[in-house]
Amino acid sequence: MKIAEHDIRLVKRVELPWWNAALISIFSIVVALILFSLVFVHSGVNPINGFKEIFQFAFLNRNGLPLTINRSIFIFLCTCAFIIPYRAGLWNIGMAGQLYAGALGAFGVMYLFGAKGDPNLYIAPGIGIPLMMIGAMLAGGLIGGIAGFLRGRFNVNEIVTTMMLNSIGFWFVSYMVKEGGPFMNPVGRSESFDLPVSVRAPLIFGIPFTLVVALLLAVLLYWVFAKTRIGYKIKSYGHNPLAAKYSGINPQVIPVLVFVLGGMIAGLAAYHYFGAVPGVFKVARNYAEFGDLSFYGIICGLIAQGNPLAAIPISLLFGGLTNGGRFAQGKLQMGFGVDYALLGVMMITMVVLQFFYRYKIVWIKPEKEISDVGIIR
Amino acid sequence: MPTDNQIKKNAVLEARGITKRFPGCCANEQIDFEIKAGEVHAILGENGAGKTTLMNILFGLYQPDEGELYFDGEKVDFKSPLDAIKKGIGMVHQKRKLVMAHSVIENIMLGHPHAGEILNFKRVKQEVTELCEKYGFKLDLNAKVWQLSEGQRQSVEIIKALYRGAKVLILDEPTSALSPPETRNLLDSIRTMAESDLAVVPFITHKLPVVLDISHRVTVLRNGKVTAQFATEGATEKSLAKSMVGREVIIKLDKVEVERGKPVLEVENLSAYSEKDYLALKGVSFTIHEGEIFGIAGVSGNGQEELAEVLAGLRSAATGTILLDGEDITRNSTLERWRKGVGYVPAERNEVGSIADYSLIDNVAMNYYFEEEYVPRGVINYKGLRELTENLIAEYNVATPGPDVNARALSGGNLQKLILARVLSRKPRLIIASLPTQGLDVGAIEFVQNKLLQAKKDKAAILLISGEIEEALSLSDRVAPIYEGELMDIIPWTDAERDNVGAMMAGIKPKVESL
Numbered sequence: 011m012k013i014a015e016h017d018i019r020l021v022k023r024v025e026l027p028w029w030n031a032a033l034i035s036i037f038s039i040v041v042a043l044i045l046f047s048l049v050f051v052h053s054g055v056n057p058i059n060g061f062k063e064i065f066q067f068a069f070l071n072r073n074g075l076p077l078t079i080n081r082s083i084f085i086f087l088c089t090c091a092f093i094i095p096y097r098a099g100l101w102n103i104g105m106a107g108q109l110y111a112g113a114l115g116a117f118g119v120m121y122l123f124g125a126k127g128d129p130n131l132y133i134a135p136g137i138g139i140p141l142m143m144i145g146a147m148l149a150g151g152l153i154g155g156i157a158g159f160l161r162g163r164f165n166v167n168e169i170v171t172t173m174m175l176n177s178i179g180f181w182f183v184s185y186m187v188k189e190g191g192p193f194m195n196p197v198g199r200s201e202s203f204d205l206p207v208s209v210r211a212p213l214i215f216g217i218p219f220t221l222v223v224a225l226l227l228a229v230l231l232y233w234v235f236a237k238t239r240i241g242y243k244i245k246s247y248g249h250n251p252l253a254a255k256y257s258g259i260n261p262q263v264i265p266v267l268v269f270v271l272g273g274m275i276a277g278l279a280a281y282h283y284f285g286a287v288p289g290v291f292k293v294a295r296n297y298a299e300f301g302d303l304s305f306y307g308i309i310c311g312l313i314a315q316g317n318p319l320a321a322i323p324i325s326l327l328f329g330g331l332t333n334g335g336r337f338a339q340g341k342l343q344m345g346f347g348v349d350y351a352l353l354g355v356m357m358i359t360m361v362v363l364q365f366f367y368r369y370k371i372v373w374i375k376p377e378k379e380i381s382d383v384g385i386i387r
Numbered sequence: 388m389p390t391d392n393q394i395k396k397n398a399v400l401e402a403r404g405i406t407k408r409f410p411g412c413c414a415n416e417q418i419d420f421e422i423k424a425g426e427v428h429a430i431l432g433e434n435g436a437g438k439t440t441l442m443n444i445l446f447g448l449y450q451p452d453e454g455e456l457y458f459d460g461e462k463v464d465f466k467s468p469l470d471a472i473k474k475g476i477g478m479v480h481q482k483r484k485l486v487m488a489h490s491v492i493e494n495i496m497l498g499h500p501h502a503g504e505i506l507n508f509k510r511v512k513q514e515v516t517e518l519c520e521k522y523g524f525k526l527d528l529n530a531k532v533w534q535l536s537e538g539q540r541q542s543v544e545i546i547k548a549l550y551r552g553a554k555v556l557i558l559d560e561p562t563s564a565l566s567p568p569e570t571r572n573l574l575d576s577i578r579t580m581a582e583s584d585l586a587v588v589p590f591i592t593h594k595l596p597v598v599l600d601i602s603h604r605v606t607v608l609r610n611g612k613v614t615a616q617f618a619t620e621g622a623t624e625k626s627l628a629k630s631m632v633g634r635e636v637i638i639k640l641d642k643v644e645v646e647r648g649k650p651v652l653e654v655e656n657l658s659a660y661s662e663k664d665y666l667a668l669k670g671v672s673f674t675i676h677e678g679e680i681f682g683i684a685g686v687s688g689n690g691q692e693e694l695a696e697v698l699a700g701l702r703s704a705a706t707g708t709i710l711l712d713g714e715d716i717t718r719n720s721t722l723e724r725w726r727k728g729v730g731y732v733p734a735e736r737n738e739v740g741s742i743a744d745y746s747l748i749d750n751v752a753m754n755y756y757f758e759e760e761y762v763p764r765g766v767i768n769y770k771g772l773r774e775l776t777e778n779l780i781a782e783y784n785v786a787t788p789g790p791d792v793n794a795r796a797l798s799g800g801n802l803q804k805l806i807l808a809r810v811l812s813r814k815p816r817l818i819i820a821s822l823p824t825q826g827l828d829v830g831a832i833e834f835v836q837n838k839l840l841q842a843k844k845d846k847a848a849i850l851l852i853s854g855e856i857e858e859a860l861s862l863s864d865r866v867a868p869i870y871e872g873e874l875m876d877i878i879p880w881t882d883a884e885r886d887n888v889g890a891m892m893a894g895i896k897p898k899v900e901s902l
Binding site: 237238239240242243246249250252253255256257258259260 | 699700701720721722724725731733735738739740741742743744745749752753754756757762765766767769
């Protein structure tokens, strides 16, 4: 393209330094906010005022911030559940099913303790809480492993199986917690029995300890993918399955491994929301909403390009927007779905502008050599 | 000698001062040449000499930064391949651009104006048949393209270009996938084309004999510049190679005499199925000893790929046994075989042998990630791997800015050097080298072959799979031509004759007397 004497060209990037990726992400957030202003204007709300409400409630409000953080931890864990298979070139669309299974796993452990019907039962938290987490992870890993096994052994498309397992998980929870189900709340409100007070998760400044677990997990995963043999094998399989097979990596094992690990982390997300977030402490009636929320893990994982550390701020942003968007919608008396619309616009702009992860615009002044260009083949 | 004026009159395609800049590699600088009607004008150059760039400029895929193109004396400015095709430039790529499920005639009709809105098969068929007869192509026009051999597919593309009215036919590595008889037929056809005033421009990296055989003139590229331009009459392989590489190249390797040691690989009645579930390898048996190169000569698709994969553990054996140093490894996994001393250099450098988005260090790790020395307790020692990679880069003269660049950035020859370095550095007992010099330039071929000979001196057993008779004969101690999954014969190199081996590669059984 030519503008006057200046030549503007699109050039493929050779490498993408992390700060460039960060700048592109921030740029796309700004573009998304500008685009979303139109929605505010359309509804007769001053955009600046609208965004102020959203961000103030999400990140600065005493009541809003803990909600944001709890949602962000949940989204972040779902992101990790997506990222691990993603690094192996596989798509985990089944975080919802895996977290449903995880919820049943966690409450299954409590059921075995006999917690149903006795909210005051004493279980030593040092035993009960880890067992609940393990139960959640095992159940999630099991569901994930089914998809991984089918993929590795029979080459069944993992997107299809994980989606189908979501449905199975959804109805299985329904069977377990609704009328007459084994985990039904004795008071009968189409939700599971309450978690005994003694095994409620310890809080740090009002935030459940799962925050620490999530942050440690981010660092651990980053290290695993950067420095360890197992991470190397997963990445190799993801980049080029044929080359991985050539170098002796078992192509049947890797899909099982990544889906079990991903499912386990999705199970942990279930533990976080149903077993650790203050005020929930049960498999809530609206558990399907959390299944829907888990899908943000996909988009966060894609925006983070599979990097678990980059996923932290992105999960925080999305957690904040779902939370603040819902609040602003009520307060400014806007139509239903403003929060979803905002997230939708944000996702689309971020994905579209990821174009610049791979290309850059080079501005060539007349009479000057190109100095900063990638290799074109 | 014709005067300048006469040449210009005859020239169909003329390039003046073509310059195309890319950062780093693959540029063209001030390229001048003219191609005359009725001439076969080869463009010769190593990988990275700028051949592909030039070809893309002639075909309108790239626009030159400087310089002009003239077609029939008229200045042209190709914005896209469509402009080039309309002018009369036909291009036959190395990668086939055909619809596999369609018949030959359908492929030729595709996009051609004579096909009409309502397909006029009769007219097209008649015209195409005439073309085939004229240039000596034997093709069943109703056959589906997927049923054809690689050579026949190339013929389809050539006819397609001719049928579109090409006056200049550009061929990218036209003989690289052909068996010797197919090559002979193609060369005959090219000669006929030149006689009927077409200009044929083959782009060739190696196969110097082919260049000498058919072309009237040669333009040699090196580092993006034209280094020589001469009539082929009077040129020799040596002089061509010298102007390509810029130094003397040893074309014929001297045999390295190594005493044959004890058997390393013993293969008995080995069979394997192909991807498409037919028996591609049919009960082959042979033995390779220490310090021996065993050559499998064959046109690709005759079971040699399957043989290499079965030996490397990437494909399971349907029947038979594989012994490595006397130990049965038939049921061992790929990883176990790497550990026991099998080293595999695959033919598909980019698809199998390397990971394009990995750094060179991570690519070297492909053969080391399972070694405790470099990955103690599951944590990769990147410092040690970096050192190893740097040493390999230095020892094998891999041209790269450093070990941190992605493998994608390496040229074919340098990537092959890196893969070879990685595999040979493990000091394998058995080296499976599948088409190790395919698509490389003369300098890199020499390097790779010398490294294999070095490994032979170091007492390794080497299985060399090659599509080129010269290579198979000059490197191997024994040669086995392969055809449709069977070894036609196993011949000591002293008894192997070029024509004989070539005939067996094409499926002609050795005469009973010679047995």
